[in-house]
Amino acid sequence: MKWEQVRELPALVTKHATFEGLDAILLHLRTHHTDLDSRLPSNIARADAIAFTSHTHLHLPPLLALSLYVSSSNYTTTTRHAISSPLPFPLAYTIPPSLRAAAKTRSQHLGLSSLDLDAISSADDAPTNPARGIIPQHLLQGMRRGVTETIQQERAGLMFRLDGLVDEACAPLARLLGDKKYFLSNEEGGWSSLDAVALGYLALALMPEMPQPWLKDGIRGRYPNLTAFVERGVKDIFGGDVTLAMAREGGGILPWQSAKPSPLVTRVVGAVVGQIVEGIPLAASRIKIKPKEEGDVEGEAHSLATTLILPVAAGAAVVAAVVGGEWCMLGQGRGMRGGR
Amino acid sequence: MPKDASAPTLAATDPANHARTSAGHAESQPSRAPRLKTPEIVKRVFDRFPLRTYEACELPQGRTSSRDEHALFVFTTQADAKAGRSSYNPGCLKWQAYLRFQGLDFVTVPSNNHASPSGALPYLLPAEATSSGRAPIPSTRLQRWLKDGDQSGAKRPQDRGSGEGRPSADNQMRYDAYLSLLDHKIRNAYLYTLYLCPSNFDSIARPLYVDPSTSNSLARLTVSIQLRDAAQAELLKQAATIDAEVLYQGSCQAFEALSELLGEGRYFFDEQKPGLFDASVFAYTNILLDETKTWKETRMLEDLRQFGNLVKHRERLLQQYF
Incomplete structure (x- = not known):
């Protein structure tokens, strides 16, 4: 099993098997490795770990999809750059849009993808609106009032709905955390699988600097204990902020490995073929039925936290699958900071 | 007006001009738009539309035997509907069970998604006697409808609210989190085992969802x-x-957590009577444990059977309310 076969990040590659996706990795670690939750004091705490992990997994990804991908200005100024900068040509131009499309389908059920999420603060940045430079002044006079008014009306409703979604996702977590150090324990180093998953999603919501910070502001403003938990966790686990430069040059405490891309011709052909194969329904069968072969596991314990933390980092794996190069994306972080 | 000479040919080649010119706006602004005339033959064709307007169809109301009963439209068979048995669709059964728990009198009517105003089942058509008229109520508004107490004419639900009390904030927090087990893990595994397992699709899904919809084998294939x-x-x-293994393991974990939450209690969250959460759990456990259904791939059932209190919970509700 190699990285070329990986379709989804985070992925854990061992000598014997590949585990793709958060659920598969958690499951594998639980059955064949150290079960973080075995230290929990009671059965109900273990049940809570399962239930709240599922809650996090259900409610936070759509919010992150809205914040990182659907919102145009967040996507164009921050997310796109963060994804494309470690990618070679031409994948830097094909992967980010396909990730964005996937994020749109993931958040479709919220009914917000058709709304312009950037309308939220458009009143403040009206003078910097690039359209103003292009549209002749006399045309602008006629249309501005109507559009602005409409947007303002929509904005209140939009904020209301976004706040509702943030509350739905965060209120139970904040309540469970309370004043404790960790979600299910108050002892030093009492990490459970829930802490790892929640830290991964929440750090992605709270840490990157975004032009449209509704998600960050929402959590910071109303859930100070979650914010404190994330800040503490990022420091403990990653030794501080994770930046894009670290992914390129190494540094920090994450075991980054730099990319060794294959020749340009292979990449271009690979990208084109990959895109075509993705489009053929039968060619890209994505259903695994047989239980995967159970192998002994060594040498990936150190990557637990780093791989757990990256549920949205699906793109780089596709690269590996398509290119056939020597891409080793061990803990390929989505460090948004410093990516601008 | 030198433009007039070229106008008829322009109008003839550009059908988009038709609407504007026939309305006569061109006459009032001769300096801006050329005066265009619609060719007589084109005008005659458009004058004939619409050829005929049909009356709006009435809502199909003949299926409900009586109009003084609330009718819940669900996925079910004619025989099951008559006997008041449970629906075979988890989404429908959840609300069917909930309404039963609340003591509402209603009949179930076999239906499908195409019949629903919102495109999804279940929906409830209230009895004629109620003040809200006979506007259908989608499942998302059922709970509020019950709370508003607009069920005059039929037997009123007894003891409303006590089952919904969700007393402490701790329970509220767990309620949301454990509900995600059903909406996420168990639902995903159920979707997989019912639709994507070929053997189960043939033995369960096809006779229940595909065959009643049409007798044409080509259409059946398409629907499948x-x-x-x-x-x-x-x-x-x-x-x-x-990944089938991940999905099944996920649902097994979810059952384990739910079993832990239920503990020795009769109903979830130590309530005196079953509520919406019990209905949500029952919706899946009943379908999986239903003896009349022949599951070919039994992985999910076997996982569920390990948890005796969930099996008893299902039996208790089935005997009491169905």
Whole structure:
């Protein structure tokens, strides 16, 4: 099993098997490795770990999809750059849009993808609106009032709905955390699988600097204990902020490995073929039925936290699958900071 | 007006001009738009539309035997509907069970998604006697409808609210989190086992969802493919690959957590009477444990059977309310 076969990040590659996706990795670690939750004091705490992990997994990804991908200005100024900068040509131009499309389908059920999420603060940045430079002044006079008014009306409703979604996702977590150090324990180093998953999603919501910070502001403003938990966790686990430069040059405490891309011709052909194969329904069968072969596991314990933390980092794996190069994306972080 | 000479040919080649010119606006602004005339033959064709307007169709109301009863439209068979048995669709059974728990008198009517105003089942058509008229109520508004107490004419639900009390904030927090087990893990595994396991699709899904909809074998094939594609698309939204093992293990964990939450209690959250959460759990456990259904791939059932209190919970509700 190699990285070329990986379709989804985070992925854990061992000598014997590949585990793709958060659920598969958690499951594998639980059955064949150290079960973080075995230290929990009671059965109900273990049940809570399962239930709240599922809650996090259900409610936070759509919010992150809205914040990182659907919102145009967040996507164009921050997310796109963060994804494309470690990618070679031409994948830097094909992967980010396909990730964005996937994020749109993931958040479709919220009914917000058709709304312009950037309308939220458009009143403040009206003078910097690039359209103003292009549209002749006399045309602008006629249309501005109507559009602005409409947007303002929509904005209140939009904020209301976004706040509702943030509350739905965060209120139970904040309540469970309370004043404790960790979600299910108050002892030093009492990490459970829930802490790892929640830290991964929440750090992605709270840490990157975004032009449209509704998600960050929402959590910071109303859930100070979650914010404190994330800040503490990022420091403990990653030794501080994770930046894009670290992914390129190494540094920090994450075991980054730099990319060794294959020749340009292979990449271009690979990208084109990959895109075509993705489009053929039968060619890209994505259903695994047989239980995967159970192998002994060594040498990936150190990557637990780093791989757990990256549920949205699906793109780089596709690269590996398509290119056939020597891409080793061990803990390929989505460090948004410093990516601008 | 030198432009007039070229106008008729312009109008003839550009059908988009038709509406504007026939309305006569061109006359009032001769300096801006050329005066265009519609060719007589084109005008005659458009004058004939609409050829005929049909009356709006009435809502199909003949299926409900009586109009003084609330009717819940669900996926079910004629025989099951008459006997008041449970629906075979978890989404429908959840609300059917909930309304039963609340003591509402209603009949179930076999239906399908195409019949629903919102495109999804279940929906409730209230009895004629109620003040809200006979506007259908989708499942998302059922709970509020019950709370508003607008069920005059039929037997009123007894003891409303006590089952919904959700007393402490701790319970509220767990309620949301454990509900996600049903909406996420168990639902995903159920979608997989019902639609994407070929043997189960043939033994369960096809006779229940495909065959009643049409007798044409070609149409049946199309419907089957659509159902499977929809299930697959739903699962692929959450992950790039569908891994059966992960899904089954996930649902097994979810059952374990639910079993732990139920503990020795009769109902979830130590309530005196079953509430919406019990209905949500029952919706899945009943279908999986139903003896009349022949599941060919039994992985999910076997996982569920390990947890005796969930099995007893299902039996208790089935005997008491169905």
